Amino acid sequence: MSEQIYEDTSPGRDYYIQEDKHDLYKELQNSEESPFTEAELNEIFVFAVAYGSRKAGRTPIDGSGRALFNRGALNDQTFWLIRSIAVAEERTTDVLIDGKQVKEIAEEYANGGITELHSKVFGPGDPLVELSDDVIELAQEQSSD
Amino acid sequence: MSRLEIRSLTLENYRQYAGENEIKLQTEGDKTVNVIQGENGAGKSNILNAITLCLYGKESHLDETKDNELESYPYVNRKALDEVGDNETAEGRIEITLGEDEPEYIFSRSFKTVKLNGGGFSSQYGDLQLKEKRGGDWKSVEHVSTRLNQILPVHVHQYFLFDGERLDEFFGEGYKDRVKDGLLDVSHIELLENGIDHLGSFEGDFEKELSDVGDAAERKRKEYENAKEKVNNLKGDLDQTKTNISDTKDHIREIDDRLQDSADPEVRKKQQRREYLTERLGDIRGDIQEVRKEASRELVKAGTPLYAVQSLEYTLSELKELSEQGKLPPKIQDTFIEELLEKGECICGEDLTEDHREHLLSLQQEMSTVVETNLEGKMAIPGMLQDAEEHAETLIEKRQKLAKLEEKERQKNKELNEISEQLKAHDIPEDVDVQELEKQRTEYEDQLEDLQERKGKLEVRIEQAEEKRDDKKKAFNEEVSKEEKNAEVLKKIQFIESSRDELESMKDDIVSSVREEIETKMDEYFNEIIWKEENYTVSLTKEYQVRVVGPRNDNKIGSLSAGERQVLAFSFLAALTSVSGFNAPLVIDTPLGRISSTPKRRLAQNLPEYINDTQMTFLMTDEEYTDEVRMNMKPHMSNEYRLDFADEVTEVVPYE
Numbered sequence: 001m002s003e004q005i006y007e008d009t010s011p012g013r014d015y016y017i018q019e020d021k022h023d024l025y026k027e028l029q030n031s032e033e034s035p036f037t038e039a040e041l042n043e044i045f046v047f048a049v050a051y052g053s054r055k056a057g058r059t060p061i062d063g064s065g066r067a068l069f070n071r072g073a074l075n076d077q078t079f080w081l082i083r084s085i086a087v088a089e090e091r092t093t094d095v096l097i098d099g100k101q102v103k104e105i106a107e108e109y110a111n112g113g114i115t116e117l118h119s120k121v122f123g124p125g126d127p128l129v130e131l132s133d134d135v136i137e138l139a140q141e142q143s144s145d
Numbered sequence: 146m147s148r149l150e151i152r153s154l155t156l157e158n159y160r161q162y163a164g165e166n167e168i169k170l171q172t173e174g175d176k177t178v179n180v181i182q183g184e185n186g187a188g189k190s191n192i193l194n195a196i197t198l199c200l201y202g203k204e205s206h207l208d209e210t211k212d213n214e215l216e217s218y219p220y221v222n223r224k225a226l227d228e229v230g231d232n233e234t235a236e237g238r239i240e241i242t243l244g245e246d247e248p249e250y251i252f253s254r255s256f257k258t259v260k261l262n263g264g265g266f267s268s269q270y271g272d273l274q275l276k277e278k279r280g281g282d283w284k285s286v287e288h289v290s291t292r293l294n295q296i297l298p299v300h301v302h303q304y305f306l307f308d309g310e311r312l313d314e315f316f317g318e319g320y321k322d323r324v325k326d327g328l329l330d331v332s333h334i335e336l337l338e339n340g341i342d343h344l345g346s347f348e349g350d351f352e353k354e355l356s357d358v359g360d361a362a363e364r365k366r367k368e369y370e371n372a373k374e375k376v377n378n379l380k381g382d383l384d385q386t387k388t389n390i391s392d393t394k395d396h397i398r399e400i401d402d403r404l405q406d407s408a409d410p411e412v413r414k415k416q417q418r419r420e421y422l423t424e425r426l427g428d429i430r431g432d433i434q435e436v437r438k439e440a441s442r443e444l445v446k447a448g449t450p451l452y453a454v455q456s457l458e459y460t461l462s463e464l465k466e467l468s469e470q471g472k473l474p475p476k477i478q479d480t481f482i483e484e485l486l487e488k489g490e491c492i493c494g495e496d497l498t499e500d501h502r503e504h505l506l507s508l509q510q511e512m513s514t515v516v517e518t519n520l521e522g523k524m525a526i527p528g529m530l531q532d533a534e535e536h537a538e539t540l541i542e543k544r545q546k547l548a549k550l551e552e553k554e555r556q557k558n559k560e561l562n563e564i565s566e567q568l569k570a571h572d573i574p575e576d577v578d579v580q581e582l583e584k585q586r587t588e589y590e591d592q593l594e595d596l597q598e599r600k601g602k603l604e605v606r607i608e609q610a611e612e613k614r615d616d617k618k619k620a621f622n623e624e625v626s627k628e629e630k631n632a633e634v635l636k637k638i639q640f641i642e643s644s645r646d647e648l649e650s651m652k653d654d655i656v657s658s659v660r661e662e663i664e665t666k667m668d669e670y671f672n673e674i675i676w677k678e679e680n681y682t683v684s685l686t687k688e689y690q691v692r693v694v695g696p697r698n699d700n701k702i703g704s705l706s707a708g709e710r711q712v713l714a715f716s717f718l719a720a721l722t723s724v725s726g727f728n729a730p731l732v733i734d735t736p737l738g739r740i741s742s743t744p745k746r747r748l749a750q751n752l753p754e755y756i757n758d759t760q761m762t763f764l765m766t767d768e769e770y771t772d773e774v775r776m777n778m779k780p781h782m783s784n785e786y787r788l789d790f791a792d793e794v795t796e797v798v799p800y801e
Contacts, residue, residue: 026608027605030608030609035440037441039441043445047448049453050451053456055452076521077529077532080460083522084459085453092463131448132544134448136537136540138454139537142451143534
């Protein structure tokens with residue numbers, strides 16, 4: 001368990017992304033070949049957090065940031081996903097009082113995740129097939145545990 | 146009801162018309178039609194030319210194919226020119242008297258021709274003059290073009306004064322631009338367009354006022370300008386791509402129609418099967434799109450928790466451990482503290498001291514911020530994993546459904562390819578070159594696929610570019626608004642923008658309602674005139690595409706005969722004049738030129754009724770003005786003339 005002492009901080013209103021990655025989000029949301037055309041930006045962000053935690057790793061925001069959505073857009077389950085990523089990263093639930101830190105961890109996973117996800121969607125193959133094969137496999141592993 | 150008419154047309158030494166020729170055209174009551182009959186070359190088209198030359202300073206109906214010797218005619222009649230020497234000038238004049246119940250306007254324009262050494266001529270025309278009757282007196286009007294624009298603006302005159310024989314070219318290549326122009330011309334939106342342009346230039350002026358804003362803002366202004374330009378360029382590309390798509394589809398339809406008309410029943414059967422398969426394929430592709438969307442939604446819902454499953458499970462196990470250690474007390478403990486505080490007594494019976502109270506309050510506080518939250522997590526995470534499992538199951542179902550649909554799509558495509566290959570191998574000689582047509586069709590299909598892909602990409606790029614442009618604009622505005630004086634100007638710019646948006650939306654509403662009105666009238670006119678027994682549906686899309694859908698639900702626009710195209714164009718123009726609101730006379734040269742006998746009769750009979758209360762002057766050839774047509778027009782006829790052409794001079798004489 002981490003020896004770090006966490007401060008009780010507020011996460012702030014907005015979730016930020018790296019300015020120059022905004023186009024990746026928009027392309028994922030608007031391109032006909034993307035499976036994310038029906039998703040809101042906050043849903044793509046959280047997907048990118050999760051995807052990044054599995055496939056990419058934390059990538060600090062480089063250069064200027066840009067607010068993507070307001071935390072009011074997230075529901076309770078999504079908050080717990082973001083908190084869980086921080087707990088797993090820090091290996092302690094103590095991190096949960098540090099709202100700023102929890103948010104920063106999510107933003108950094110999303111930063112790595114969105115690049116990876118964008119490459120997956122716009123790379124070779126049918127992105128819906130490739131991603132859903134992956135997800136179905138994860139679900140099957142999960143149910144066999 | 147009164148109508149604005151050409152009451153008389155005077156041609157003095159104009160082209161074939163030597164001396165002064167006055168053609169009286171005033172009509173009476175329901176008899177709204179005039180006919181001027183003449184053989185080719187007698188000067189019918191020059192009557193139309195005289196009107197447009199007088200009013201608009203141009204002979205818009207020069208026709209190389211019909212009167213190819215016209216160019217050799219100078220404005221002034223040859224006979225009149227014979228009477229002047231080399232380098233001397235002869236003059237002429239055209240006069241048009243317009244009015245409703247009495248003469249109200251006299252438009253006139255003089256012209257002259259210089260007889261050059263060596264047999265050539267040089268012609269030029271003078272300014273348009275107008276006299277208007279006011280209070281019984283004729284007065285000269287100073288701003289002639291303004292008055293003319295109120296009667297029949299230059300951009301609209303082509304829908305009132307036109308050559309019927311050219312109508313079949315109207316729906317040839319690039320017709321959508323002509324339809325769009327026509328529709329916009331009669332929509333009376335000039336004021337709105339002027340307003341939009343004016344506001345645009347105002348905005349530009351105000352943006353210039355934001356000068357002297359410093360380097361940072363200047364840089365942002367440039368970025369904004371570049372972003373705007375990029376959006377405009379992309380939109381231009383998209384428009385062109387859409388036009389190309391539409392043209393390519395028309396080519397394919399045209400080929401399909403020709404194959405359908407093949408003499409070989411086997412070819413016709415294959416073409417019919419292809420039409421059926423194409424329709425089914427369209428349905429299957431629609432279903433595929435729908436299922437892909439459903440699967441995508443499930444993917445997003447299932448994928449998010451499943452990619453984070455390790456973190457979720459780790460956190461859940463941590464929370465459970467806390468719970469087991471008593472650090473995450475069950476919900477009852479929160480209530481227990483509240484009860485202790487309320488009673489003010491410990492379970493041992495001792496009264497609570499201030500220290501005890503403070504300790505209990507701080508415990509409660511800690512629970513409400515962290516422990517309570519952690520308690521939620523302990524419940525939320527298993528719920529999330531359970532939901533993920535359910536969404537993954539639905540995702541599997543959608544994928545199975547998708548696989549079945551894709552298999553059906555493959556089968557249909559395979560059969561379509563087989564048909565195409567069989568048609569390409571068709572080597573039975575007949576009037577339709579099946580092999581060649583099928584090869585062209587395949588090329589168009591490939592082209593269409595590329596164009597549609599390009600269109601999709603452009604649309605995405607435009608959306609991104611617009612967003613970037615808006616961001617750049619915002620950044621620029623933020624930078625300049627740091628100065629108070631600029632903030633004021635920015636407010637004005639924002640006001641102008643919202644006004645412009647409002648005008649744009651009004652314009653769209655008007656154009657859309659005019660389009661619908663034209664569509665309805667076009668459909669009505671076309672079906673009345675056309676000789677087919679089946680009913681055709683004529684539609685005019687938002688993209689200005691005209692579709693003539695036959696009983697087989699196929700668009701016939703690419704395969705209409707010259708006569709059919711002329712009827713269609715005529716229906717369109719008649720719809721335009723009808724909705725235009727301009728109370729102006731119609732003059733049509735060769736109105737029935739390429740139209741075959743049955744619609745010719747119908748057109749002659751019904752035209753005066755389609756276009757109510759409008760003076761119509763038809764310039765007709767001997768072939769057009771048959772006894773039957775004349776009989777059909779007779780009830781509506783006011784004036785009937787014949788052009789007698791001899792020795793390069795035409796005389797206008799009343800019909801016997």
